[in-house]
Amino acid sequence: MSLEKFLNQAVSSWMSAEGPDSDIVLSSRVRLARNVRDYKFPIIFSSEEGQKIIESVYRSVEGQHFSTIGSLELLVMDELQPLQKRVLVEKHLISPNLANNSILGACILSENEEVSIMINEEDHIRIQCLYPGLQIAEALKVANEIDDHIEQHVDYAFDENIGYLTSCPTNVGTGLRASVMMHLPGLVLTHQMGRIVPAINQLGLVVRGIYGEGSEALGNIFQISNQITLGKSETDIVEDLESVVAQLIAEERSAREALAKTSNIELEDKVFRSYGVLSNCRIIESKEAANCLSDLRLGIDMGYIKNISKNILNELMILTQPGFLQQYAGGPLRPDERDARRASLIRERLNLEQ
């Protein structure tokens, strides 16, 4: 398969389209957790119950046409190849937990891949909407539309006092987790994250790296999300998150300005070195690739590098994950083979830009 054709199939709209503030906010996501009344939660339900949940949720949305997302398709986890599931995880369309651990797990995916309804993950129903740039309110609007629709046909487990009842007590109430993925190289380079993370925690929000394990935030990509789901309205949760994100955007922009003023040549050097590595490497590990891609994107945003599209960071962070590399290669790859594949995919992708 040619790279261009592969890209057309592999890239979801949230990765390629540009949204508001997309120089810093890569994507916005909203997730609503819901359960069906009188059915045990997926950790202990019977397979009969699990099957019924899939059927009734799918029946409630089957053949429906929602405003912007196109038609919906049901994917049953047990019927997918491990590699297909892995690719869905790498595209952030399903959780690793649904792919690997669920019993009778399924996913209802929209044509444009902006909406995925996970079934029988930790909760019976998890409606997820994923948009490019800073569009949390828009994502919530679409999630609510789908939620209202399902609720017409399915009795939800709901309590007047504590709201939507979820398997984990950290989700009870609204069942809403709103998050944004941000590229914050300026704040990392100026050593400000150590100050910022605890301050954000204090506001009831959580910051974590998306790529990499434990301490790392590969590619300087961070996810900010709400921790509290009970006691606040959906709108308040979204607005509180938006206001912190707006502040982070402002701080990132001023960090970039400061860097340009105080260490312009050093920064330019860093950017072009990384560009050099990406365009010439023959073997590259995911960690090095992520850091170079972050530099390259910063260089594009700051105007050092022209004629390369901005979405290259978003796109290549995902396409250079092991699942995608193997799908592109058409079969399983050993780790050393992956590193070589990754290097050639990045070089080819950069060539498409010229």
Add this chain to the structure above:
Amino acid sequence: MLCQECNERPATLHFTKIDNGEKTMMHLCQHCAQEKGEAFMLNSAFSINNLLAGLLNFHNHVQQAEKAPVIKKEPLQCEACSMTYQQFIQIGRFGCANCYEAFKEQINPILRRLHSGNGAHNGKIPSRIGGGIHLRKNIETLKQSIQELITREEFEKAAEIRDQIRSLEKQLDLRDEGGN
């Protein structure tokens, strides 16, 4: 639980710290966490699950300590899905919606801790099954406004609102009789 750094303030942040592959739990107050800020950064990856695990274990210890001399009772269990409270503590997940009711007394303080002191839902209400809830919430707000009107001696307005409440209560009765 006290902060393990200063031993003065209560620990509100619970981290898993990974050093050379070795995991240790850290329990810090806001103040000490901030002081250690740079060192911790993300490696503490303050996660909701760690917070939950920390809280559940903490509550469990307190309850065991309080219960110690008492004669052994039947284990607390949800009758709908037969999950026991002990099992819930171990996995941090409920077995069914009824568990919230079954473990109510134990759970409510934990919910408050997890959600910054909030204990009551303030968000969306499902429209179909929630119709009665909407009515009841309306009635409650109207009752509050009556109190205000009375203290301000605006009795005429208060009477109007009282009539509104009566008609809403009638609707609610009809709904409940309607077999839902």
